[in-house]
Amino acid sequence: MKDIRNPPLLGVLGGMGPLAAADFLTKLAEETPATRDQDHVPYVAWGVPQIPERPAAILGRGESPLPQMLRGIAALKQAGAQAVAIACNTAHYWHEDLQREGGLPILHIADAACDLLAERGITGGNIGLIGTEGTLRAGFFQQRFAARGLGCIASSPVDQQRLVLPAIAAVKANDLAQAHTLAVQAVLRLHEAGARAVVLACTETPLAIDHAPSAATPLCIDATRALARACVSWYRHAAAAGDGRIP
């Protein structure tokens, strides 16, 4: 990549989960083929967690976070961002509204996950989906899988309660050993139910799975890492084309 003084700038909308944006930015650096600091993707990140809870809003039980998210997009745009990545799976429920009202192209984490599935040669069959209640109910992963001819298997309500949600809670409580045991079981249960691969569509479960190698590791697609890879592609394309369009 050539040395450029005014490279394309990626906007990162964070603050939804206190660690989600830092996790995304770490993966952004890890996924960048770089031989020196200057090869990395330049970003501006908005991490303001004073924003209404997303799952409650999706379930129709709380205030909409949309105005606060739009405020973040406006700040990113004013700072010079040419495209936006949202470091939160659940928040993609508002992707269309944010893109239309925010005036910047926004990469989609479910498109990124589908691209990574295709890169791995998975273009048919059923895909497992692990996420919060909000993400599962929002339906955008399932819709994007379907648009690519992929079926979707979510955890059963029983497994969601006894494996997925406790795994997420264990990560938040920094008990990675316990989280790992639960998350691996959740992935393997989806595999037994017919999933060829499993998309980890919440920030916490990749930390649980990555804690140690297991039979689940080769089955998993980390949606956050997929989004980071999509951002690296966007950056390389934008730097070459001189604009911020999503390729």
Add this chain to the structure above:
Amino acid sequence: MKDIRNPPLLGVLGGMGPLAAADFLTKLAEETPATRDQDHVPYVAWGVPQIPERPAAILGRGESPLPQMLRGIAALKQAGAQAVAIACNTAHYWHEDLQREGGLPILHIADAACDLLAERGITGGNIGLIGTEGTLRAGFFQQRFAARGLGCIASSPVDQQRLVLPAIAAVKANDLAQAHTLAVQAVLRLHEAGARAVVLACTETPLAIDHAPSAATPLCIDATRALARACVSWYRHAAAAGDGRIP
């Protein structure tokens, strides 16, 4: 902390080391006493790594990074930041210039490290200092130690070459086991030379030390974590006082 719609906003100047800002933001979340997402410190982060190398500039062998850093501060200020943290030890060489020309108060990582030493009851004697050549030559840690009545012991040139720099290189190459062995030795050598505590004044060595428990662990102060703690204090003070001054 009360629920506030327009909380004080912390600016984070990153991009100096592709992972340094993500590491700082992780520690900022970890050091925040929070019972819910909304208790965390709101930030805007500028992570543009297309900036001249800092060590070369300090050693008088390269272009100054100051104009690019000031561009970052200007973006943070325009986005609403009321104070700035710089997620890079070496870059504090330009702290005074940045604060004067940037027009925002900037927390200082060496002040933060001194505060954490004092919190641990260390108010005299010699402090070990582990950092890059640029940070050691810049002298701001040594000066701030002296202002608090603390002496400073840096690694010998031989130890710098055979332990500190290889430990940093091993972290960058993701060989944490090797990095750990080297960094622990570097810390214990400073302790043998009379250091009561050792400040880890580069982004990489805390990762090496934290890889496993060792005799070095209780001796170490992570400067990045100290800066994160100072930012949490700043935020609590600013939220209460209604302005962005550094307490």
